[in-house]
Amino acid sequence: MNMQTKNVNTHLTEIKDYFKVAISVDCVIFGFDNDELKVLLIESDLKEYRGKWSLLGDIVRPDEDLENAAYRVLLERTGLENVYMQQVHAFGALNRHPAGRVVSVAYYSLVNVEHIELKLLNNDLHWHPVKDILQKDMAFDHKDILNTCLERLRQQIIEQPVGFNLLPRKFTLRDLQNLYEAILDVKLDRRNFRKKFFAMDVLIDLNEEEEEVRHRPAKLYGFNAERYSQQKKKSLGF
Amino acid sequence: MNMQTKNVNTHLTEIKDYFKVAISVDCVIFGFDNDELKVLLIESDLKEYRGKWSLLGDIVRPDEDLENAAYRVLLERTGLENVYMQQVHAFGALNRHPAGRVVSVAYYSLVNVEHIELKLLNNDLHWHPVKDILQKDMAFDHKDILNTCLERLRQQIIEQPVGFNLLPRKFTLRDLQNLYEAILDVKLDRRNFRKKFFAMDVLIDLNEEEEEVRHRPAKLYGFNAERYSQQKKKSLGF
Structure with a gap:
């Protein structure tokens, strides 16, 4: 038992070396317009991905939980509140972000493009047909994230009436x-x-x-x- | 445009302050035995949770992705390989871990208790009836995690034949x-x-x-x- 306690303490000391990760949220905002499924994207401003399309996301701040961060991103970037949103998946591949280890938690949202007024604070925000964007490169692992959220949407729409949100x-x-x-x-x-x-x-x-x-x-x-x-x-x- | 670029750069400098999070995985290992749904737990060795039951988990190491970490935990603690496993949800409440901000990604596994031989490296590992453990306190937010995984299992078992793994x-x-x-x-x-x-x-x-x-x-x-x-x-x- 002493032995075990010792091991555990070592582990707790070592743990300090692991507090070197950043957490982000990425929001896959789906809309339905002109009989097409669309996703809201922004041009990446990181030099590594200049000119490529990126999901709307941000680093999770020390004072907010994951969901609050996702709602903040939605609100700040689009003016949207009370939106259907669901956590889908955490993405943690080793080199997914050039700035260091960033684990990103992906959320998907379903919005009705007619009922909302995008608070386009930023002119780089655009609705893209999902079909088109999947043919192109995206920043980071955002194509994986988009594909995973699309897969979840496809599964959900068969099993539950989430589609009405669109x-x-x-x-x-x-x-x-x-x-x-x-x-x-x-x-x-x-x-x-x-x-x-x-x-x-x-x-x-x-x-x-x-x-x-x-x-x-x-x-x-x-x-x-x-x-x-x-x-x-x-x-x-x- | 200059203005915008400046903002972005500021943001990239600030980002360094956010690399202070640790990532863990927690594995909810379900088994079915004696007509009961069970979950594999260990007694917590943190002094804050002494004597309470805890899920099997660990910090994600700098050289592994999330899924590898979850498979490592399964293998190291139970000797199990080739197990049905699925990522369920990331838990990131502010004060969920006494050592600092630890965001935990939860996986659930379905195992057949008859087909496996638990490599009980540690005598504190026990199969608990899920019904019983939900009446008790658990370490950290592990009861939330267990409940979320149980909810996912219930949903999955209606929609897909995952139950056969048990x-x-x-x-x-x-x-x-x-x-x-x-x-x-x-x-x-x-x-x-x-x-x-x-x-x-x-x-x-x-x-x-x-x-x-x-x-x-x-x-x-x-x-x-x-x-x-x-x-x-x-x-x-x-």
């Missing part, structure tokens, strides 16, 4: 299907898609129709969050 | 249902449960029966991982 409060069934098709990058059968959604019973028929469209106006729906959370408790089955 | 290679339908009931902490209807699993078509009938049991021997099944991954690609619907 839509306006009133949407057509076509909008809803476009959203799923854009995120999952597949073509879905119209009839089956609608049948599934009606069977899930999470849509509210708003008894309204689209306005100012050239084609025949479609019915507008809303998402019934309450109904969904009731149902969720009953389900079992993958 | 079962022996050959199991009865009763074992399978016991596993689900233990993890979800519910009673499930026997007929519905079996119907669901047969409908999913992921079980292999091994044409064998239990041996050395007092009751009528039940049929043994295995998990058809290949069939599952084929099906997965086709599904859509939460």
